[in-house]
Amino acid sequence: MRFLRRHVDAVYDALTVRRSRFVRVEELVIRAAGVVPGLVPTPQEIAAEDGSIQRDKSGLEIDQGLFLSAVLGSERCGRHLCHAMLLPRPEAQALLAQFERDGRVKLDGASVHRAGKAAVVTQDNPRFLNAEDQTSLDGAEICVDLALLDPTTEIAVMRGAVVEHPKYKGRRVFGAGINLTHLYHGRIPFVWYLQRDLGYVNKIYRGLAFADDAPPDEFGGNTIEKPWIAAVEAFAIGGHCQVLLVMDYVLAERSAFLTLPARKEGIIPGAANMRMPRFTGDRIARQAVQYERRLDCDSPEGRLICDEIVETGEMDAAIERVVKGLTNSGVVSAAGNRRAFRIAQEPLDMFRAYFAVYAREQAYCHFSPALIANLERYWNAQSRKP
CATH class of the missing domain: 3.90.226.10 (2-enoyl-CoA Hydratase; Chain A, domain 1)
Known part of the structure; x- marks a missing residue:
């Protein structure tokens, strides 16, 4: 997080050619893995866990949440990312x-x-x-x-x-x-x-x-x-x-x-x-x-x-x-x-600031043992077929 607090604007500029290109969140995390090794998991690392149930995953994607939280927390970068996500596909x-x-x-x-x-x-x-x-x-x-x-x-x-x-x-x-x-x-x-x-x-x-x-x-x-x-x-x-x-x-x-x-x-x-x-x-x-x-x-x-x-x-x-x-x-x-x-x-900045916090907190929730326990206790998820 210390690295992201200091350098997130520079990283985002590298990923978007100084904000001259609009890149969606799902593509941004892939590009980040290639430009700054170790910042977020690579597609290959995530693919290696495909087929695993949620409780058996290692939590690699938490780093994606921390990265996107930092991007959205930057007024300049966060506005640009929100703009990218509002473009027609x-x-x-x-x-x-x-x-x-x-x-x-x-x-x-x-x-x-x-x-x-x-x-x-x-x-x-x-x-x-x-x-x-x-x-x-x-x-x-x-x-x-x-x-x-x-x-x-x-x-x-x-x-x-x-x-x-x-x-x-x-x-x-x-x-x-x-x-x-x-x-x-x-x-x-x-x-x-x-x-x-x-x-x-x-x-x-x-x-x-x-x-x-x-x-x-x-x-x-x-x-x-x-x-x-x-x-x-x-x-x-x-x-x-x-x-x-x-x-x-x-x-x-x-x-x-x-x-x-x-x-x-x-x-x-x-x-x-x-x-x-x-x-x-x-x-x-x-x-x-x-x-x-x-x-x-x-x-x-x-x-x-x-x-x-x-x-x-x-x-x-x-x-x-x-x-x-x-x-x-x-x-x-x-x-x-x-x-x-x-x-x-x-206003857009209120939305951006909310999701800066959300990205971090949801990442921790997504890989929390409590999530698995809740799904088993209240949803009987272990007995349901995907």
């Missing part, structure tokens, strides 16, 4: 013409389709109740990019696909958060957390950035953004509850519920510690994160996050009605109002 730009032509793109873990004035992103991991993992993250981010880049839609919607679980078979589920089975079996790399929160979640909140512009939320930093609607059916657990905190409007089934079981998972729930108190106040947020308090959507506390309660079976009609209501006078002021809220509530 090349895969999305390559698929945009197809989406404009066909109105639909399906990828691993997610799909996006056009429905009138809305681009609808569907999280689709049916075997695991639409949980998020390494197989679904890229698809989700590319679909979010396409929803924002599509010039023919004015608003975006996120919902979950129909799932396979016997209890919910044939029903849509918004999502079960991180795939705890994959986490236990060592299939969630550390950098996944930052790729997710600096990537698609922050793109929903801040929009897409331009490579030749200033970082978003700074003077001259323009964005491509749209209002977002979430449609919560069945439940939004963990990471999917976190996503609701960056939405502009939340629809929820009357029977749906929200939880942030971070203590039982043994990890930090993304940016929820920063964002949830804005909605519920500090006490309820702490109860949700640290004491597994369940929030029924149709309750006074749940309605602090959910804007509208929908009867079971009426979600499609509710989405159509809200999309129409939010677009019938145009959305010309939507981006401006979203930026104004962000400047007042969560």
Whole structure:
């Protein structure tokens, strides 16, 4: 850490050619291993642990967390990295013409389709109740990019696909958060957390950035953004509850519920510690994160996050009605109002500083014996097949 405190700016400049190149977090840690031997593990060292369950890993990736914490802790480097993570992915730009032509793109873990004035992103991991993992993250981010880049839609919607679980078979589920089975079996790399929160979640909140512009939320930093609607059916657990905190409007089934079981998972729930108190106040947020308090959507506390309660079976009609209501006078002021809220509530430097601490602390959590113990005690993870 002493080396990083003194030299992180120089290291980052070497990796990004003095910040003339934008490099995403997952590529940055690979480049760092080549430029500064011993600073972070090499891809070969990490690959040698592929196939190991989480308890048997040596914790090599903790050094990635310390490195990324130092990068984000530097105002100059951290802003540049946040900017890099808000750029449209090349895969999305390559698929945009197809989406404009066909109105639909399906990828691993997610799909996006056009429905009138809305681009609808569907999280689709049916075997695991639409949980998020390494197989679904890229698809989700590319679909979010396409929803924002599509010039023919004015608003975006996120919902979950129909799932396979016997209890919910044939029903849509918004999502079960991180795939705890994959986490236990060592299939969630550390950098996944930052790729997710600096990537698609922050793109929903801040929009897409331009490579030749200033970082978003700074003077001259323009964005491509749209209002977002979430449609919560069945439940939004963990990471999917976190996503609701960056939405502009939340629809929820009357029977749906929200939880942030971070203590039982043994990890930090993304940016929820920063964002949830804005909605519920500090006490309820702490109860949700640290004491597994369940929030029924149709309750006074749940309605602090959910804007509208929908009867079971009426979600499609509710989405159509809200999309129409939010677009019938145009959305010309939507981006401006979203930026104004962000400047007042969560400017980019606040986000950057939060994730500087998060990167370090989550790295330690990810390899903590307590995480394994919790997954076995509360999730019976050792008996589940990945």
